[in-house]
Amino acid sequence: MKLYGVQAVVLNSRQMRDADRVLTLYSREKGKIQAVAHGVSKPTSRKRGAVQPFCHSEFMLRRGRELDTVSQCEGRDIFPGLWNDLDRMGYAAYVSEIVDGLTVDGEPNKAVFDLLLGTLGKLETANVPDLTVRGFELRLVSLLGYRPHLDSCVSCGNESLNPVAVFSAANGGLLCKSCAAGTGEVPCTGETVAVMRLLLNWDPAKVGRLRVSIRSRDEMRKAMGEYLQWLTEKRSRSMHFLESVKEYRTTD
Ligand SMILES: [Zn+2]
Known part of the structure; x- marks a missing residue:
């Protein structure tokens, strides 16, 4: 034992x-x-x-x-700060669910553990918990090898993504207006692009100082939601593939 x-x-x-x-x-x-x-x-x-x-x-x-x-x-x-507030508890449950959905058993990653623990602590008192969660999502996917491309258009390299670009989950980042194809893409204003870049690189303790419009917060939520869903499906597809290979090998 x-x-x-x-x-x-x-x-x-x-x-x-x-x-x-x-x-x-x-x-x-x-x-x-x-x-x-x-x-x-x-x-x-x-x-x-x-x-x-x-x-x-x-x-x-x-x-x-x-x-x-x-x-x-x-x-x-x-x-305790999470248990006294239904919204904060909801965000904590969401953060836990994402870590569960994007990781597999027995693959340690200390940076992911530290990010999870730090985020739960910040959610107890954060004055803009949704931005704390967006920063968490961006850093988590980066730590797992899926850092979204936000510096230029993924397809043509165009750097002028202001005033508008789209986030494409399947392309892993932003597309300029002329490369956008339309399906499964989330429109992002220049403000949204700028805030996502900041959240990806900035000290999470300073997130509370950001002033972000409701429209941008909404766009980021949708873009990250699409991206996380796409990554989760991709992960379950590759798990399924591995399982079927294993089955094939054991029956061989
Ligand atoms: Zn482009």
Whole structure:
């Protein structure tokens, strides 16, 4: 029975049989892990606090044949500011869902862990939480190797994207007006392009000082939404491909 310790953020917690829950953790040491926490739905469970969604906890896990199990855990930070406010809780759930959707089990990435933890902390007090989340999305996709191209038109290299460009998820960045094809593209004003560039390169602690129009915030939300959806689908397509190759090989 092999035990190992990790510090992790709880991305998701699903009810199993009895009082057990299956946790999806994002750990600093081992990346994403699925683990069973026995008895944590009982009101008397001492582990209860440390396995709540968004909680940053220390875990001692026992390796299992299918799923690992939680042997011990202790909460480090439960981010109380997220639990007192439904909007902030919604943003935290969204951030957790994106990390879950774009990562695979057992591929550690310390920078992703630090970004996730830092973002949950900032969401407790951020005065413009949607911009904090946009900055998180841009940095997350960059850390995973999908930094969007925002400096010029992906297709022709045209740098004058003001006053208007489009964001194309399938092209991984911006297209100028003449290269835009129309389908699945999100129009972006010059302001939107400028703010996205800033968020990609800027210190996240300074995001609260930005003044951004509602229109630009809306355009960024749509552009990043399209991009994340496209990346998630691409990831599940390649997972599916790997699975079918594996099946082919085992039946060979
Ligand atoms: Zn172009």
